[in-house]
Structures are given as C-alpha cells and as structure tokens.
Amino acid sequence: MKTVLITGTSSGFGYLTAFKFAKAGYKVFATARDVTSKSMIQMKEIALKEKLDIEQLEIDVTNQETIDNVTHIFKKRRERIDVLVNNAGYGILGPIETFSVEDIERQMNTNFLGVVRMVKSFLPLMREQGGGMIINISSASVNGSIPFYGVYAASKAAVDRYSQALRSEVRQFGIKVAMVEPGGFNTHFGKNVEGLDEEKIKETVYGKWFKKLTAKRKALKIDTKKGIMGWLRDPKWVVNKVYRVANTKNPPLRNLVGWDAYALSLGKRVIPDFIWDWIVRAYVK
Numbered sequence: 001m002k003t004v005l006i007t008g009t010s011s012g013f014g015y016l017t018a019f020k021f022a023k024a025g026y027k028v029f030a031t032a033r034d035v036t037s038k039s040m041i042q043m044k045e046i047a048l049k050e051k052l053d054i055e056q057l058e059i060d061v062t063n064q065e066t067i068d069n070v071t072h073i074f075k076k077r078r079e080r081i082d083v084l085v086n087n088a089g090y091g092i093l094g095p096i097e098t099f100s101v102e103d104i105e106r107q108m109n110t111n112f113l114g115v116v117r118m119v120k121s122f123l124p125l126m127r128e129q130g131g132g133m134i135i136n137i138s139s140a141s142v143n144g145s146i147p148f149y150g151v152y153a154a155s156k157a158a159v160d161r162y163s164q165a166l167r168s169e170v171r172q173f174g175i176k177v178a179m180v181e182p183g184g185f186n187t188h189f190g191k192n193v194e195g196l197d198e199e200k201i202k203e204t205v206y207g208k209w210f211k212k213l214t215a216k217r218k219a220l221k222i223d224t225k226k227g228i229m230g231w232l233r234d235p236k237w238v239v240n241k242v243y244r245v246a247n248t249k250n251p252p253l254r255n256l257v258g259w260d261a262y263a264l265s266l267g268k269r270v271i272p273d274f275i276w277d278w279i280v281r282a283y284v285k
Contacts, residue, residue, distance in 0.1 A: 001053070003080050004246065005029040005070075007061055007118060008088030010039045013137065013182070016239045017085060018043065022052035024243065026083075031059035031070065061088045061114030064121075071121045083133045083246045084122050086115045091152040095206040104151050111155035115162065123170065131174030133246055136163050138254075140183040140261035144268040146280060160254075167253055178251040181265075182238045183258025 004021045008014040009030040018030040032040055035056045047054040057073070060066045074081060089111040092103055115136055126132030142160045145153035160179065167177035201210045238257045245251045256265055268276065 001025065001027050002082040003027040003029065004083040004085060005031065005081055005122070006085040006087055007031050007059055007114070009043070009056075010034065010037050012087075013235055013238050013242070014085075014087040015039060015043065016235055017087065017242050018054060019046070019052070020239045020243050021083075021246075022047065022054050023050075026053070028052070028054045029057055029070075029081075030054050031057045031088075033058070033060040059088075059118075061086075061117060062109050064117055067117055067121045071125065074122075074125055080129055081122055081125055081132060083135065084118065084126075085135045085137070085242060085246075086118050087137045088114055089137065089155075091149075093148045093152060094201060095148070095204070095210065096150045098201060098204055098206065099151055104154075107151050107155050108158065111152070112158040112162070115159055119166065123175070126175050127170075127173045132176075134163075134166070134170075134175065134177045135242060135245055136177070136179045137242075138163070138179040138181045140181050140256065140258065140264050142181065143261075143265045144276065164253060176251065178245050178253060178255060180238065180242050180245060180255045180257060181261055183256075183261035183264070 002025075004026050006014050006018055006021075006028065009018045010032040014030075014032075018028050022028045030040075030043060034040070035058050040056055043054065044056060046052070057070050058066055059070055073079070090107075092099060092107050119134060123134075126134075136159050138159050139153065139156040141149050141153035142157045163177055163179050170177060201207060204210075241255055241257045245255050271279075
C-alpha cells in the first residue's frame with residue numbers, strides 16, 4: 001500500500017485530496033494545526049463509515065516541533081512516505097504598502113518556509129527508502145501578479161524557484177518534485193484571506209483607488225457556484241490533478257489547473273510587460 005502525507009487538510013484542497021487518495025487505496029496521513037476542529041472530526045467520521053485508511057496527525061508548518069513529532073512517528077514505525085503534498089497555506093491580499101513587515105513575514109513563514117521545513121524533515125526519509133514524490137501546491141499568480149496579490153504571489157513565487165532547483169538536486173535519489181498551480185476555485189480560501197478590510201483600506205492613501213476597483217470587481221462578479229462557472233471552478237479539478245501528478249512516472253515541473261491559470265500563463269508568455277501594465281492600468285483606472 002502506498003502512503004501520502006498531506007498538510008493543511010482541515011479545509012479546501014487538502015481536505016478533498018485526503019479523501020481522493022484514501023478512496024484510491026492509499027494510506028493517508030492527513031495533517032492540520034488543529035486535529036480537533038469540526039472538519040477534522042467530520043473527516044474521521046466519514047473515514048470510519050467508509051472504511052478509509054486515514055490517520056490524522058498534528059502539524060503546524062510554522063512550528064518545527066510539530067513536524068519533528070511526526071517524522072519521529074514515521075521513523076519509529078519505519079513507515080514509508082511515497083508522496084508528500086505540501087498544501088498548507090493562506091493569503092494576505094491588499095495594497096502592499098498597507099501590510100507591516102511582520103504581516104509579510106507571517107505570509108512567507110507559512111507559504112514558503114512551511115514547505116522548506118516539511119521538505120527538509122521528510123526528504124531524508126525518502127532518500128533512505130530509495131525514492132518518493134514531493135508535490136508543492138503553488139498558484140497561478142506566480143505567472144503574473146495583479147493588484148492586491150503582490151505579497152501572496154511573492155510567497156508562491158518563492159515556492160516556484162525553490163521547487164525548480166530542488167527537482168534537479170534530488171532527482172539522483174529517485175525523488176521527484178512537481179508543483180500544481182491552481183487558478184481560482186470555490187474553496188474556503190476567500191474566507192481565510194487576511195488584509196481585505198475595506199474600512200481600514202479606505203483610511204489609507206489607497207482608499208479611493210480601492211473603492212473604485214472593488215466596485216468594478218463586484219460589477220463583474222459571477223455566481224461561480226452555478227452553471228458553467230461553477231463547473232469550471234469545482235475544486236475537484238485541482239484534487240484530480242494532484243492525484244494524477246502523484247501517479248505519473250515523470251510529471252512536469254509545473255502543472256496548471258483552471259482556465260484562468262492557463263490564460264495567465266499564456267498571456268504572460270506572449271504579452272510584453274508594457275502591454276501587461278497597460279491592461280492592468282486600464283482595469284483599475
């Protein structure tokens with residue numbers, strides 16, 4: 001039986017990915033900061049009912065001690081780790097200047113250094129067992145950042161460059177590294193976002209600009225939970241992509257998911273920077 005360890009399984013992609021692998025016959029180690037949360041209890045109940053092999057473990061990717069505790073369990077049991085999915089993360093969105101250095105450090109500490117800690121801790125186990133797969137959940141925003149997304153995109157861009165180098169370094173040990181880069185999907189990401197406090201931003205020098213841009217965003221808003229948009233933004237697309245990458249002999253480094261992810265990637269490759277700047281200015285004008 002193959003094993004997979006997934007971080008950030010209390011909601012969103014991580015939660016659904018745990019079930020995807022378990023139903024496919026994997027032994028799943030589902031990790032979260034709080035394994036007593038409502039969603040994790042629900043996962044345990046479903047796993048018991050459907051006889052799925054899911055074991056919950058506490059990991060806070062910003063806390064090395066919690067990671068060490070889990071690696072100790074793996075060593076003690078002599079447990080294999082065939083696939084490591086680094087999914088834990090969150091976003092802070094808003095004008096860059098409105099964030100403190102501490103805010104940005106927290107974003108990098110989770111989204112980038114969280115990946116670094118996990119890889120540094122579990123890579124030796126993979127090397128000892130003769131191979132494995134590391135899948136880092138990145139973002140379509142690495143291909144072109146837009147207003148509000150600067151800090152979040154920077155944290156994911158760090159994951160991108162880190163993964164690219166790591167892939168080459170560990171190939172000699174039979175360890176594969178790949179990224180999954182989702183666009184926008186219907187998950188709890190929006191609910192967990194920090195920074196988009198309209199009242200606070202209105203008091204800054206970006207207030208008028210933010211109000212105007214927010215009005216445009218609302219005017220263009222589509223109910224993404226119904227019809228074709230709901231289908232296109234179903235998070236299962238991402239879950240299925242992660243599973244396919246995990247079971248591909250030689251997966252590409254970057255694996256896009258979502259129409260907007262492909263559009264952004266293609267656009268940034270064919271559109272010069274000055275035209276990209278013009279498009280963004282025209283939108284926020």
